Amino acid sequence: MQTAGDIARAVEVLRGGGLVALPTETVYGLGADAQNELAARRIFAVKGRPSTHPLIVHVASLEDARAWVAEVPPEGELLARAFWPGPLTLVLRRSALASDTVTGGQDTVAIRVPAHEVALKLLRAFDGGIAAPSANRFGKVSPTTAQHVREELGEDVDFILDAGPSQVGVESTIVDVTGAAPRLLRPGGLAREALEEALGRPLALATQVADVRAPGMLESHYAPRAGLWLVDAPRLAAEASRRLDEGVRVVVLAPASAVAPAAVIRLDVPEDATGFAQVLYARLREADRLGEVILAVPPPESGLGLAVRDRLARAAAPRR
Numbered sequence: 001m002q003t004a005g006d007i008a009r010a011v012e013v014l015r016g017g018g019l020v021a022l023p024t025e026t027v028y029g030l031g032a033d034a035q036n037e038l039a040a041r042r043i044f045a046v047k048g049r050p051s052t053h054p055l056i057v058h059v060a061s062l063e064d065a066r067a068w069v070a071e072v073p074p075e076g077e078l079l080a081r082a083f084w085p086g087p088l089t090l091v092l093r094r095s096a097l098a099s100d101t102v103t104g105g106q107d108t109v110a111i112r113v114p115a116h117e118v119a120l121k122l123l124r125a126f127d128g129g130i131a132a133p134s135a136n137r138f139g140k141v142s143p144t145t146a147q148h149v150r151e152e153l154g155e156d157v158d159f160i161l162d163a164g165p166s167q168v169g170v171e172s173t174i175v176d177v178t179g180a181a182p183r184l185l186r187p188g189g190l191a192r193e194a195l196e197e198a199l200g201r202p203l204a205l206a207t208q209v210a211d212v213r214a215p216g217m218l219e220s221h222y223a224p225r226a227g228l229w230l231v232d233a234p235r236l237a238a239e240a241s242r243r244l245d246e247g248v249r250v251v252v253l254a255p256a257s258a259v260a261p262a263a264v265i266r267l268d269v270p271e272d273a274t275g276f277a278q279v280l281y282a283r284l285r286e287a288d289r290l291g292e293v294i295l296a297v298p299p300p301e302s303g304l305g306l307a308v309r310d311r312l313a314r315a316a317a318p319r320r
């Protein structure tokens, strides 16, 4: 776990333009000094991420966020006060501090205050914004442990702050508050219901994939190597038998209550969506190691179920 020395070392690496993998409550991030152009560019190089896909700037507080944005509109202010620190990213009009590299050349910037003690300590000690996407290669499953980061990025990351597994397990919920009505750009670790209750009105949904520059919005993303199919619990037994008959190794990712033939490899997930979200990416990695075909039973849509279903659907989408 962390020592004061680890935070000091991470700050030093950031100040020197290096990359630090940092724990957050959602997933591990690949962080760089958001004001250092070359460092921010290295994130794109290491991830293999197209330069048009903007980064999230992490800050320690709403007050620190203000320097990065032109304004915080009333509903942005309301959401920030209600949910920061937390798994919520707000898209706001940018200030001059937010570079084209960070924003992908857009006039908006994505900001979040993570609810993680180590991330907040780092942000306060660094005393600046940290640009950080999830610490995985572009299009791959996000890391929820430091070990995932090590396995995937190896020498490409200069320092890793290890604080154990991420508590939430899926990325932050992204809400664009620059328009007439707040829009949900990506379902995530903060439930849509909680946002709508705070706002007192329904969130508009981003349906026009093409108008959002978000890699999380691309069809195939969060993808394991093995083929993944979504199957509702009542159809699971028949579908699993059919795939087993083809002679492939079948992994079933489902709550223990879902019935499947004994010949499949079972990876249990909690019955509730919050628990499912927590283990989702670790299970996908494991399923990928163990099987050729993954059959996943998605949770209901409520709460974090929306985000889990979204990530599973993307993992199941045809590969580019």
Ligand code: TXA
Pocket (backbone or CB within 6 Å): 024, 026, 027, 028, 029, 030, 053, 054, 055, 056, 089, 091, 103, 106, 108, 109, 110, 112, 114, 132, 133, 134, 135, 170, 171, 172, 173, 174, 185, 186, 212, 213, 214, 215, 216, 217
């Ligand atoms: O939970 C999280 O959000 C994690 C942790 C590390 O904070 N980060 C994360 O980053 O998921 P990344 O890069 O994997 O996803 C960031 C998302 C992308 O879909 C990106 O396109 C979107 O945020 N985004 C960033 N700036 C944006 C902007 N100005 N407008 C719309 N979408 C934006």
Ligand code: MG
Pocket (backbone or CB within 6 Å): 133, 134, 142
């Ligand atoms: Mg990502």
